[in-house]
Amino acid sequence: MKKIISLFLTSILTITLLSAASVWSSAAPASDVVIAGIVRNATNLPDEGNKFDANFGVFKSSSNLTAWNDNKQIDIGGGNRTPMVINNAAAEEWKAFGDAGVTINEATAFQIKLKTAGYTNLKFSCTQKSTAKGPESFALSYSIGSPTGPFTAIENSKRDVERVSDNSYAALKTTYNKFALPAVLEDKNDVYLRVYMIDSTLDKRNNGNTSINDIYITGDGEEDSEPYIPPEPPVNANLMSISRTFASEADPGRKFNADSGVFKDVSDLTAYNSNQQIDIGGGGRTPIVINNAAAGAWQSVGDAPEDEGVTVNTATAFQIKFSTAGYDTIRFTCFQKSSASGPEAFALAYSIGNPTGPYTAIPNTKKTVVTSAENTYSVLEKTYDEFVLPAEIHNKSVVYLRVYMVDSELEDRSNGNTSINNIKIIGNKIGGPTTKGDINLDGKVNGMDLLLMKQHILDVPGKKLAEDTDAFNAADMNDDGKINGMDLLLLKKKILG
Secondary structure (H helix, E strand, O other): OHHHHHHHHHOOOOOOOOOOOOOOOOOOEEEEEEEEEEOOOOOOOOEHHHOEEOOOOEEOOOOOEEEEEOOEEEOEEOOOOOOOEEEHHHHOOOOOEOEOOOOOOOOOEEEEEEOOOOOEEEEEEEEEEEOOOOOOEEEEEEEEOOOOOOOEEOOOOOEEOOEOOOOOHHHOEEEEEEEEOOHHHOOOOOEEEEEEEEOOOOOOOOOOEEEEEEEEEEEEEEOOOOOOOOOOOOOOEEEEEEOOOOOOOOEHHHOEOOOOOOEOOOOOEEEEEOOEEEOEEOOOOOOOEEEHHHHOOOOOEOOOHHHOOOOOOOOOEEEEEEOOOOEEEEEEEEEEEEOOOOOOEEEEEEEEOOOOOOOEEOOOOOEEOOEOOOOOHHHOEEEEEEEEOOHHHOOOOOEEEEEEEEOOOOOOOOOOEEEEEEEEEEEEEOOOOOOOOOOOOOOOOOHHHHHHHHHHHOOOOOOOOOOOOHHHHHHOOOOOOOOOHHHHHHHHHHHHO
């Protein structure tokens, strides 16, 4: 077991499946012991144990990871893709639960087989992505003992996946992060977990592909070696995320109270007003909400007479706690909304190591949020989209980020509410590989990177990329040690998909 774990942690180009032993030792119980793990970041390594064919990149027949459509097993492709892919050529037509006549059993799905005998407190993690024409939402279901079900839906497990044209391993992003699985799955010989397609808005169901990777399932049980620690992806690693679609969903780890929908005390997400912590309400709302009943009166940084004396430290704010130790190129995403009488604009500030500051305002971060009288999750809109945070927060043990109220034009500061959700903070592992084409290292590959490459090739003064830097390596698309017209052509092709 120790040898397997050592190989798993030291070789990033290895796929390993670890299974719980059928006979347990008398060792003390351990937490977060791996029960099943599948990680693959290259397409050229065969794994006969999982029936992965290195030539065609296909899982087939009996396997720990399979794919299903209309409750019939189909091939999982790889090739030059991420590489665990359902391509519509195999599925023929995406089937989403939520479509007329499609059941959970029939929905297109990845299926993971595992054994949980001797384990409790099961948790599931994975990364995913789809192409622009692939499915955008998934949820979880399970069957005990039978690969064809019937499958039972797991509540509050719906997650959106990002659609990107990049078919590389680096494009995958976390969808489930230690998601707690139902207790009914504990201590079972054969469990089948499906990650199935749900609520698709696609006009066409006969194109695109969707990928899964970095799968691991952990539990609490007895083991004669140290707990398995899954490797962090080197690029776009998920450092912290909070997503809540129902106010009734409990999360003891973050002090989410299912009865009152309140984050409080020590938490990854808190709220502050006048630099004092206040409750975040939920109830029937989106459900992560600052209500003015808790804030007392909105405090906004700005030039209005009502804002006199308000600082970045004292402004009403959502506060997010996370660690960036070992990571740089930190990016922030969230969705927000306010009621008609709630605050309409926010900005970002940070403090390192201290929840009460002092806070440093981040320039050019002011965003206007959508206003709506509807208090549902669906009305939230993205305000920050992988916004690049300052280098000062790189590689820090504890960082506090505030999304604070700014330049409010409200006449009444004693009414309304404001919401935040779908919070995600990602970063790149320091010393890890760069994403090809991401020349400005902002986590994206777009026209700005194309401009930087052109400036380098044309020898624009002050714009040459220094060799042996992350920017140069990202621009060297074909790894030939030079940046020229061939790299420019490859970058254009990547941007255009």
